[in-house]
Amino acid sequence: MAFFAFTAKYRLLLRLCVVSLFCAHAAGEATCKLKAKFNLNGYKNIERKKVILGGMFAVHNRLASTDSNSSSIPVSSGCEWFNFRTFRWTQTMLFAINEINKKDNLLPDTELGYVIYDSCFTISKAVEGTLTYLTGQDEAVPNYRCGDGAPLAALVGAGGCDLSVATARILGLYYFPQVSYSSSCSELESRFQYPTFLRTIPSDEHQSVAMAQLVLRFGWTWVGTIASDDDYGKYGIKRFKEVVEEAGVCISFSETLPKFVAPESIQRIVRTVLDSTAKIVVVFSSDVDLSPLVEVLLQNNVTNRTWIASESWVTSALISKQADVLSTLGGTLGFAIQRADIPGLREHLLSIDPYQDALTEEFWETAFSCTLSYGRALRNARAVREAGNATASRATTNALPDGLCTGKENLEKLNNTYLDVSQLRLTYNVYKAVYAVAYALHHLEHCENGSGPFQDRSCADITKFEPWQLMYYLKNLRFNVPHTGEEIFFNDGEVPGFYEILNWQRDANGGVTYAHVGYYNSTASTTEKLILDNSSIIWHNDVLQPPRSVCSERCQPGTRMGIRQGEPVCCFDCIPCADGEISNTTDARGCIQCEEDYWSNTNHDACVLKTIEFLGFGEPLGITLIAIAVFGALLTMVVGVVFLKHLTTPLVQANDALLSFTLLLALTITFLCSIVFLGEPQRWSCMTSQVALAVGFALCLSSLMGKAALLMLRARAVKAAKTAAKAAKVAAAASEDSPDTTAIAPAPPPKNDVDPIRPGQQRVIAAVCTLVQVAACTVWLVLLPPHPVKNTAAQNIKIILECDPGNIVFICAVFGYDVLLAVLAFTFGFVARRLEDHFSEGKCITFGMLVFFIVWISFVPAYLSTRGKFMVAVQIFAILASSFGLLACIFLPKCYVLLVKPERNKEELVMPRPKLRDAAAGTGTSASLATVTNGTTMSTVSVSN
DSSP: OOOOOOOHHHHHHHHHHOOOEEEEEETTEEEEEEOOOOOOOEEEEOTTOSEEEEEEEOOEEEEOOOOOOTTSOOOOOOEEEEOHHHHHHHHHHHHHHHHHHHOSSSSTTOOEEEEEEEOTTSHHHHHHHHHHHHHTSSSOOTTOOOOOSSOEEEEEOOOSHHHHHHHHHHHHHTTOOEEESSOOOGGGGOTTTOTTEEESSOOHHHHHHHHHHHHHHTTOOEEEEEEESSHHHHHHHHHHHHHHHHTTOEEEEEEEEOSSOOHHHHHHHHHHHHHOOOOEEEEEOOHHHHHHHHHHHHHTTOOSOEEEEOTTTTTOHHHHTSTTTHHHHTTOEEEEEOOOOOTTHHHHHHTOOTTSOHHHHHHHHHHHTOBSOHHHHHHHHHHHHHTTOGGGSOSSTTSOOTTBOOSOOOGGGOOSGGGOOTTOSHHHHHHHHHHHHHHHHHHHHTOOTTSOSSGGGOOOOTTSOOHHHHHHHHHTOEEEOTTTOOEEEOBTTBOOOEEEEEEEEEOTTSSEEEEEEEEEETTSOGGGSEEEOGGGOOOGGGOOSOOOOOSSOOOOTTEEEEEOTTSOTTOEEEEEOOTTEEOOSTTOSSOEEOOTTEEEOTTSSSEEEOEEEOOOTTSHHHHHHHHHHHHHHHHHHHHHHHHHHTTTSHHHHTTOHHHHHHHHHHHHHHHHHHHHTSSSOOHHHHHHHHHHHHHHHHHHHHHHHHHHHHHHHHHHHHHHHHHHHHHHHHHHHHHHHOTTSOOOOOOOOOOOOSOSSOHHHHHHHHHHHHHHHHHHHHHHHHHSOOEEEEEOSSOTTEEEEEEEOSOHHHHHHHHHHHHHHHHHHHHHHHHGGGOOSSSOHHHHHHHHHHHHHHHHHHHHHHHHTOOTHHHHHHHHHHHHHHHHHHHHHHHHHHHIIIIIOGGGOSHHHHSOOOOHHHHHTTSOOOEEEEEEETTEEEEEEEOOO
């Protein structure tokens, strides 16, 4: 026997299940020995039929347990757990074949027969049925057709994906057509592995993508998945995960339903569902596999979950008919294949004969909980009577025993899925599959020789065609389904993916009704594939708003997602963006840095233009500073006018009146230059303000230094005269104490009638010192002048318009020079502070410079601790305060004498005065006399005995 290569899984299975011929040589003769017979239930009608259709349905849900004792002859396992839903599918195939046999326009000259087997929802039974079907008898002789009856057309089946995979591998070896009505797993799309597999149900590739689109439509990013442990569940949920994970959805848990009853596994799955925070659970499973889990979910009162159902269980009565199922599965959304009404099917279902065959007999007995066998009923009654329950038996042995079916029971009173024709979906697929084979046979039968599709344009003979010939017609088939008009054609064995979206809602009786809320069409455009009416969906606990299922709430604009270590990417913390950064989208992965002139707003979701800040003229602070500066300048001018009116008086003429006016001019400049610091910085204003301040203070301090220098020299001259007088006095006293010594009068000190420096020299000193500053400022302006800049670093939310000094070396040199002049002026004034006269100008200069230093020393920390326009305000306050200090300390005493005490404005009062204690001692007086002659101050030192 020649078999093609199988996968290891199915090769082993076939070795266990296939009954092969055992040939051995014994006593010189070749003998063939049959290993075993299969135990298959189903329907068969092949007598006097022209073509035979095969069918395979999982009428039972599992194999019955058998004795594993190897000491006796093994018996093929039977089946248990009768399934009324799949039995309806079986009857639908019979109904469709009978309907086709009655048609005059479809296979009018051919009557179809059938061979239908029960796969028991297991691979082994599906393989048994396939081999038996190919062999043509109850014994399997691989690679041989032992029957001599009508040719086999195609197999309709074999149910679940695992079953179809197993059967398709075998049928594909012989290029034998197989049309499936419920095997939707995407694995079967491979024409390389399954060349003769076709199906009337869409591939799960479409359903998995549709489920993913549904999850994404509602923004669910945290879902759990449950799949059956077969190809249907594994491939379906695998494709679903691929799509949603690519879109950023995370899987909270992924569980697999056992194929056989395993209470521990079911309990573990229930605990996982309860422990998970995911509110959405996607289930890719058949109703048979899911039913045990639903029972345990109901027992544990698992609520507050929304279930997404695959087409295999969304309309299953096995699930929806369970008591109080809506408490757990209420609001379920699911995908269902296309439904249709099949006229006459219900009547056919009601007309079955319970005595027709073993499978129908088992249906009847299961449906009515009785037995059609009189002997079995009698034995059951005897067993009950022997157990002591005699009252439950018949009074006489001649009466019918309890539990015996009459065969006349009313099927319409059944409350199971057999007669439920309201949701004919897979049933409709069975109907379409049978008609697809029939139409292919019709085209094969009515082929005209000379125009056929085969070699030499020949046709096939319907009484002895080969499977591959029928396969040609199936692959190129296009027809309209009776009663519905749906056009059917196979695109490489596949049909388009079209699904209804159903919502489990509560009907008037408290049961489940499947409300149509949308559909999915794989052939539509991208935006129109999934159509959903959100307003018609009723969610769990009759809520109208869709649930939220996220591991972490969405990060709003202004925050970014911070991934938690060791957790899925959907579990994150929302971290606020730092100052100067924004995020303007939901669930931003990172924050965006604002541009230089922009800053983040309060919510950190938009960049706004920074506030432009400078000390403007129109601000209250600016107006106040202007008023103070103007007042200072006017006050300085008033002082100048007062001095000008008293120009010829001794007080004004003392110590060079021109320097006094120069000093007043400099103070006016410093007052007024402070105004230039206000307003938006411009190139001209930056240069003017800084240079005017530097030159103004240089002129002011140079004038003060010139005045202080003369006073210092006068003070030193007075001190020298006093020292000489004191020495003369000591000498005189010594001569009086020594009688032997001839009194010799000490020589008088030299007479000095001229000041050490003249007014012209003072002016030169002031002019030179000022010109030095002017020269330095000129170089500054030429090389690296001050200029306006935008300071974005001082304050995050503001752009401070200010003046950049250009070069730190220049500004330090320029204002350092002013500091040097101030130190010299203070030093000279401090030395001259003890010069005796009624005015004490040396003290005035000393106090004025002390105020100057105090103001600017206080200014430095205040300036460094402020930002923005207040820095300018502090600088202006320092300029004004120092200017007012100099004006008050130097000119206020003089103005007081000129305006209030004019009687003191006399030459003798302005001149330095001798100390009274020297005159009282009678030892002579020394004084520095100042006389004013033609504007020249003279100093005379005299000594009297």
